[in-house]
Amino acid sequence: MSTAARPAVAVLLPDGEADPVALELHAAGFDPIFVRTARELTDTLAVRRDIVIAVADATDDGEGSGVAALLDQAGRTIPALLVVDEASLDTLSESANAHPDDEYVIRPYSPESIRWRVEAMCIRSAAVDDGSGPVLQGEIDQADWGRRGKVVAVFNPKGGVGKTMVATNLAAALVGKGQRVLLVDADTVTGHVPTSLGMEGVRTVVDAWRDEIEGGPVMTFDEIASVHSSGMKVLPLTSSPMATELLEPQRVSGAIAVARRNVDYVIIDAHPSYSPLNRAMLQRTDQILVPVTPDMPAIRALVQLRDVAIDLGMLEKMLLVVNRAGSGIPVADIEKSVNLPAYAQIRSAGMLLVKANNEGRTLFELGAREKVTLEFSDLADRLLGVEIVEPSKASLRLFGRPIGARA
Numbered sequence: 001m002s003t004a005a006r007p008a009v010a011v012l013l014p015d016g017e018a019d020p021v022a023l024e025l026h027a028a029g030f031d032p033i034f035v036r037t038a039r040e041l042t043d044t045l046a047v048r049r050d051i052v053i054a055v056a057d058a059t060d061d062g063e064g065s066g067v068a069a070l071l072d073q074a075g076r077t078i079p080a081l082l083v084v085d086e087a088s089l090d091t092l093s094e095s096a097n098a099h100p101d102d103e104y105v106i107r108p109y110s111p112e113s114i115r116w117r118v119e120a121m122c123i124r125s126a127a128v129d130d131g132s133g134p135v136l137q138g139e140i141d142q143a144d145w146g147r148r149g150k151v152v153a154v155f156n157p158k159g160g161v162g163k164t165m166v167a168t169n170l171a172a173a174l175v176g177k178g179q180r181v182l183l184v185d186a187d188t189v190t191g192h193v194p195t196s197l198g199m200e201g202v203r204t205v206v207d208a209w210r211d212e213i214e215g216g217p218v219m220t221f222d223e224i225a226s227v228h229s230s231g232m233k234v235l236p237l238t239s240s241p242m243a244t245e246l247l248e249p250q251r252v253s254g255a256i257a258v259a260r261r262n263v264d265y266v267i268i269d270a271h272p273s274y275s276p277l278n279r280a281m282l283q284r285t286d287q288i289l290v291p292v293t294p295d296m297p298a299i300r301a302l303v304q305l306r307d308v309a310i311d312l313g314m315l316e317k318m319l320l321v322v323n324r325a326g327s328g329i330p331v332a333d334i335e336k337s338v339n340l341p342a343y344a345q346i347r348s349a350g351m352l353l354v355k356a357n358n359e360g361r362t363l364f365e366l367g368a369r370e371k372v373t374l375e376f377s378d379l380a381d382r383l384l385g386v387e388i389v390e391p392s393k394a395s396l397r398l399f400g401r402p403i404g405a406r407a
Helices: 015-027 038-047 067-073 086-093 111-123 163-176 205-213 249-259 276-283 296-312 331-338 350-359 371-384
Strands: 008-012 031-034 051-057 080-084 103-106 126-129 134-137 150-154 181-186 233-236 265-270 287-292 318-323 342-346
Touching: 008 015, 008 038, 015 031, 015 051, 015 111, 038 051, 038 067, 051 067, 051 111, 067 080, 080 111, 103 111, 111 249, 150 163, 163 181, 163 265, 163 287, 163 318, 163 371, 181 249, 181 276, 249 265, 249 276, 265 276, 276 296, 287 296, 296 318, 296 331, 318 331, 331 342, 342 371
Parallel strands: 008 031, 008 051, 051 080, 080 103, 150 265, 150 287, 181 233, 181 265, 287 318, 318 342
Antiparallel strands: 126 134
């Protein structure tokens, strides 16, 4: 366990609000520092270089009366989360000297919402000292703020290659191996993860964020998600392509970064496009699984994706998954065409997949010992770092089976 110091957060809130907020921040791995006035806040920021964010009441008649103006004049290098009422929000947000990363929360709020906002602001960057005070830059991974699950996107700019099938069955395979999984349906146009899993009335991110605007609680993705019978959590971003106005890319990607602290894997079924939302999410990923079918249109799209990934600095994250392997162009020819090795091969599921989709179930629920299902199990093992021993390479046999092969 790292012994790195807890990042400090300055808290300037009324007495009845400060203690609950401080408890939530402490539980999240921060060191809350209480201050009583706006002047004391600016003085504290001048001498405490470990403070990464200031949480302050910025209403005209609050404890931090004048805090926004003082912060703007103080030459600070850290952002603030300013607690305001609706009447003062417009004035504060239009301040010419405001820090570009400042955020606002409108009363009424919950301590959990403050914690979530602080985590999201910090996860976008980590505190480092450049000699002039704390500056927020770089990935949050530099700090020891607890566990960190992996984010795996399933993405291809071409539709019809089996993204949802790969995402749902990989999630099921990981759950079957004891992993906590959040499956995010991020296909905001044609997404149908809940339907594929036989789930109805699933709450979406858009639903939750609309409730928040109307005074509801601020919730993490993990809290919004619905639980599937397999044990995985499922969360669609939206239920309609006409209701995406609230899905601001940076907020979505920040929420994914927060969600990874509560699960072992976040699996993202992404829409086949290079939209700003997709680019923001892909930047958060540890790995990008790219399903490709053995046909020329899919291979051409993959060649383009490879070039785009080079431009975006994401080529090293890409893992090629050949879907319906053996039913068209040979895998070796696909690898040569795109200059990428096949990370996994998934054979055609045929009528088993049709039945699974019709019944809203995973392949693991219908045919746990089918060869295609076992290939998903192998894919999960690869992601988990479990060595896969091919039967042909095992030198010893027990009861007629190669030792090291799957039981």
